[in-house]
Amino acid sequence: MNASKLREVLSLGKFAVTAECGPPRGANAEVINKKGTLLKGYVDAVNVTDNQTAIVRMSSIAACSHLIGMGIEPVMQMVTRDRNRIALQSDILGAYSLGIRNILCLSGDHQTFGSEPGAMNVWDIDCMHLIHTVRKMRDEGKDLSGFELNTAPKMFIGAVENPFADPFEFRVLRLAKKVAAGADFIQTQCVFNMERFKEWMRLAYEQGITEKVHILAGVTPLKSARAAKYMATRVAGMSVPDSVIKRMESAPKGKVSDEGFKICLETVHELRKIKGLHGIHIMAIEWEEKVSEIVKAAGLFPR
């Protein structure tokens, strides 16, 4: 079976590009095919979210499988909110058998934000435990119970970090902890607050963490001033400076999304100068057609 292409790109020291694909709130794989078509060839791998913001959607594992069918390498996102350690490990084994080679381990958004606010959560294990579990399965060939697996899932292990959440001083410690647990790559929350991101990267670089893990910075093209304000005020752990909101607000009518695109490109340009940063992760939420434009305009095409 094929190995992770994303791992290959990163281990060769190339600047990686990943994007995000949210599965549909329905059972039609056509939505995945459409999004996949827009992304194919422009990115090294495509993250498939796992019931993001706790809204019921097609499972990440199934959507990943559809992408593989199109010749696109997926990064399967897996949250510990909805499944206990039995189901998580079972799905990791199943995912690998379907050809999934990358996993992104998260705790997940709280269910009270989503479509089933009355649901019981699980959190039997946290994201750190999940990273540790996947590494154990891969490197020791054993599941959490110590049982020897006849085929170990050789996953390339990802985790997330949010440099914009509090307490800031702990954010680098937490990054180090995830790396020690087994994270091979890190995707960050969207960067709008460049100053804070640079400070976080500087600390990670100085502590030698960027030598041990590939950090991909999250970027999001803003569609409107409203979206910018929504992210600034309503999305937990996001930092959107006033200057960004102002730029979006003062853009001439009909040119607002162009301004968002411009800000995104400037961000990518700035990010590429940061020591120890190994790639970007484009989260163009329901605006997947913009990804190819960003990649091309940023000079990151062809892949």
Add this chain to the structure above:
Amino acid sequence: MIVGEQKPLAEIKDKVSSYSKLLILGCGTCVKTCFAGGEDEVAILASALRLSFRKDDINIKIEELTIERQCEDEFIKEAATAVGRNDAVLSLACGAGVQMIANRFARSPVLPGVNTTFIGVLEKQGLFTEKCLGCGNCMLDIFVGICPISRCSKKLFNGPCGGSQNGKCEVNAEIDCAWQLIIDRSKSFGQMDRLITYIPPKDWRSSQAGGPRKLVREDHII
């Protein structure tokens, strides 16, 4: 203590309306301390129900009684006569108390008048907060005296999630981020380094996940 909150009057009224003789049974321990089911609350609820039923021209006889603890058979015995002369018991105890009453009085319908909410503390006058989930294997030494199992919305063992902002939880700005508190307290001890240690998954068998629990004290068995 066990913290509880009295059910809304309309709900209670609806539950008891089919009985003509009702005993409101208070409990003098935890629910008394949190003003949900002690002697005073029994009296207030009884008056409110009487008034409300009278307005509707419904005749219900309501008797009041509060015992020391509804979770101990020794005290429950005191209620036997009162239970016997009524059609039903509205217990203002926690869920454990309600079940003890049901267990002892096979022929009396027992209705809960309180929502049992959590194991917590009186933080300040009028504010009770959750502090313990009763997981059966205390880890408060590791977490410097602040429990993320009961106080982090995601039960995280290894640090704050990406939704922690200004010391508050992403779920609700009124919830303190337990991990911010753990970090602050560790810092005041000069023990930030300890937080880098990987805390492995918990064995939840000691918690409710292992099924209903029993605690046997051989030394107390007569």
